Amino acid sequence: MDVDGSIETVGPQERIMGVNRRVLHVDLTKGMAGELHPSQEDYRRFLGGQALGKHLLLRPNIRLDPLNPNSSLGFFPGPLTGYFPGSGTCVAVGLSPLTDRLGSSISQGLIGTAIKAAGYDGIIITGKSDHLSTMVITRKGIFLDDASDLADTPNSVTEEILKTKHSGLKPAIISIGPAGENQVRFASVQSGGRTFGRQGFGAVMGSKNLKAIVIEKGKLPEVADQKAVNRISREIREMTRGVNRYTPFTVHGTASVLDSHARIGTLDSEYFSHQYSLTEGLSTADLSQQTEQDHLACPGCVVCCARKSNIKLGEQEVTTHGPEYESTFAIGINLRVYNPEDIAKLEYLCDEYGLDVLSTGAAIGFLFRAVKEGLVKFDGGVSVEIIKKLIADIVARNGLGDQLAEGASRFAIQVGPEAEQLVMAVKGLDMAAIDPRGKGGIPLYGTALAFATGPEGAHHRRSIDSRETENMVPGNVLEGKAAAVARKEQQMAAMNALGTCSWSFGGFDFETYLAAIQAVTGLTLTVEEYRQVGHREVMLTRLFNALGGEKSSGENRLPERLYTERRFPGDAVFSKEIMADLIQEFNTEMGLDSAGNPTRQSLIQLDLVEYSDLIHV
Ligand code: SF4
CATH class of the missing domain: 1.10.599.10 (Aldehyde Ferredoxin Oxidoreductase Protein, subunit A, domain 3)
Known part of the structure; x- marks a missing residue:
């Protein structure tokens, strides 16, 4: 395989393939839809996803407040989205109300493929609807539907209602929960049980009065070399099926890394105050064995890293996605919740309300640490019931929950300089589930x-x-x-x-990437x-x-x-x-x-x- 040639455009029509060459722009204030047409040069320089999204969003958003109606929110699949096992990624791009920066949030699942198959390489939303609305994208046109009846509705219910209402479209759905509507700064966006978790883009959708986006099922654009796409897909399955690097993910899901992070000293409890040890009561195997789990995969992916768990909420049995590693850390071990069923229930609440688990765990973890240091008064103590109550208060912006809904960094500023020193965030984004202080006195x-x-x-x-x-x-x-x-x-x-x-693609060499790009787009990089x-x-x-x-x-x-x-x-x-x-x-x-x-x-x-x-x- 020649990977040293310079960029050239090949393919049957002498143009980039596997993309639509159009990006949908909907202005909710004006109720108008238009299209942007990135140039061939733009695709060569940025390909798609967050790179193309940031290129299109950068200038119009300089110095805007993320919750200003004029700010933009985009959803961008990439050129490979939809064509290979494990290539279903979509990136949300926009101004983050948590960090005030141009940020990104990544989700797997079906939504990226749905956007591309609807005929767009991205969707950009600006403006604000004058009432809570659903945007419906069909082959016949784009329209806004009144969503007042969906106010305060949890994500899975919203999705079911919209799927039934628009069943003729066989749609994919993007939605926000009550947290997004109430502009909690770390509100997430959900789609088919998958989450655009980081950055608070749920609050941006909420600030635009946009409850959901419904996307009619369509057909992916033609690729440059379908035979090569088929061959590479087979090779990808062979490279991932039963291979050591991937087996733990197949067996235990993303939570398979819990044990290894504990062993190398990068997993903490109590808001990065205490190094977690596996002897404290929760391991990868516990998570798998103590929750009733089904395996879940993105289309065609044999790694199959996602999980569905059945849990009981009172008399009701519900199905939740997870527990994932990040949620097991953030709203589990971080808060000293070690019971897998409790973790699954807390994750379910976050998904239904539409909250990023990492920043939710950070806000509550910060609160508990600040209380311990005598910087904040809170009489509730620490228990699963109290955590549930705090989550509900954050979503409703009720009492202390209103301050926590601003995120750990902003809450700490309100409390004072000593509290600011306690925050574990960089540039306003709460730290992920990895403590670089590591083990044995050797920092990473x-x-x-x-x-x-x-x-x-x-x-x-x-x-x-x-x-x-x-x-x-x-x-x-x-x-x-x-x-x-x-x-x-x-x-x-x-x-x-x-x-x-x-x-899934993380273990592949450059040759695989470059061959896949060439097979889909015709670009030789x-x-x-x-x-x-x-x-x-x-x-x-x-x-x-x-x-x-x-x-x-x-x-x-x-x-x-x-x-x-x-x-x-x-x-x-x-x-x-x-x-x-x-x-x-x-x-x-x-x-x-x-x-x-x-x-x-x-x-x-x-x-x-x-x-x-x-x-x-
Ligand atoms: S590894 Fe997991 S998240 Fe990635 S494509 Fe496969 S099932 Fe989806």
């Missing part, structure tokens, strides 16, 4: 660097040093760390532009050109941060506690000097200035000339 500097420099904050789906968490590289060997973290971030950003799942797609996305995200003024500038640093607080005697903390050196090395690798902003020269080198006028140095 690459993981810490990835979190500190992540342009969207501590986002585990885009910035992580998996070589450390997979025990391939010691955390305290600093040579080559910054370069490896920069490269990994570019690779993950490129993968999120393609529309492929990072679990080199490894470097592919990586540049991700590099461009990183630069656009950083450019937006640089332009956002006070709200989104700087802050390439770890939460203060990672520099100062040991979870036990002999635990590691990070050196500020070493981190500062690593960050400067990282900046050089990425083509950033010493403040972490893109230089004009690096934008030009990356074919981002149209953005270079926004940079003054």
Whole structure:
């Protein structure tokens, strides 16, 4: 396979294939729909997904408030979405009400394929409907439907009602729960039991009075080489079926990583205060054995990492998705909830109300820690019932819940400077389920660097040093760390532009990616050109941060506690000097200035000339 040729466009019609070359734009204020037509050059530079989304959303959103009606929210599949096993990814892109930055949130499942099959490479929503509405996208046109009767309705009920109402369309549904309607800053967006969890895009939909989007079933665009797509699909199944790397996910779902994170010391309880040990009562096997689970897979994927659990809520038996690893951490171990059934119930509540489990667990975990430090008064104590009550209060913005609904970082600012020091977030995004202080006094500097420099904050789906968490590289060997973290971030950003799942595609080599891109689109990319797609996305995200003024500038640093607080005697903390050196090395690798902003020269080198006028140095 030749992977060294330069970019050229091939295929039967001498144009990029496997995409629709149109993006739907709906202005809810005007009640009008239009189309954007990205150029051939745009597809070559950004491919799709979050890279194309950020390219289209960056300029119109500079210095807007995320909950301002004029802000944009987009849903972008990638060029590979829908064609291969494990390539169903869709990325939500927009201004995050949690972080005030241009952020992204990734979901698997069917929704990305549905958007593409409806004839669009993305959907952008601006404006605000004057009443709660559902947007219905059909082949005959786009219309807004009154959704007043769906106010306060949980996600699964909304989905069922809309599927029945629009059964003739055989639709896919995107919806928000009551948390989104009440603009909880970490409200999620749901689709078919899958979640766009991070960034609070549910609140953005709520601020636009958009309860749901209904998308008529359609047909995917033609690819450049269908035989090659079929062959690569077979190879992907062979590369994932029964292979060691994937077997734990097949057997236990994403929660299979619980044991390994506990063993390497990156899993904590009590809001990153206590290093969790498997002897405390919950392991991967417990989760599988103590909940009644069914396996779930995205179309064609043999990894089959998702889970459905049957749980009892009073007299009622319901089915919930999960427990997933992140939820087991955030609303389980983090809050000292170790009973798998309780964790499944809390996850069910978050999904139905439409809350990001990570930021929900962070807000409540922060509260408990602040109470312990005497900074906040709260008489409720710590129990599963209290956690349920707090979740309900967050959703309804009731009492203390109203403050928690602003997210841990904003709540801490209200409490005072001491409380701010307790927050475990980067750039406003609550830290994912990985504590880089690690085990045995050996800190994971690459993981810490990835979190500190992540342009969207501590986002585990885009910035992580998996070589450390997979025990391939010691955390305290600093040579080559910054370069490896920069490269990994570019690779993950490129993968999120393609529309492929990072679990299933994460183990493939570049040849597979490049062959898949060529088979679908007809584009022949080199490894470097592919990586540049991700590099461009990183630069656009950083450019937006640089332009956002006070709200989104700087802050390439770890939460203060990672520099100062040991979870036990002999635990590691990070050196500020070493981190500062690593960050400067990282900046050089990425083509950033010493403040972490893109230089004009690096934008030009990356074919981002149209953005270079926004940079003054
Ligand atoms: S690995 Fe899991 S999330 Fe990824 S495509 Fe397969 S089933 Fe879906």
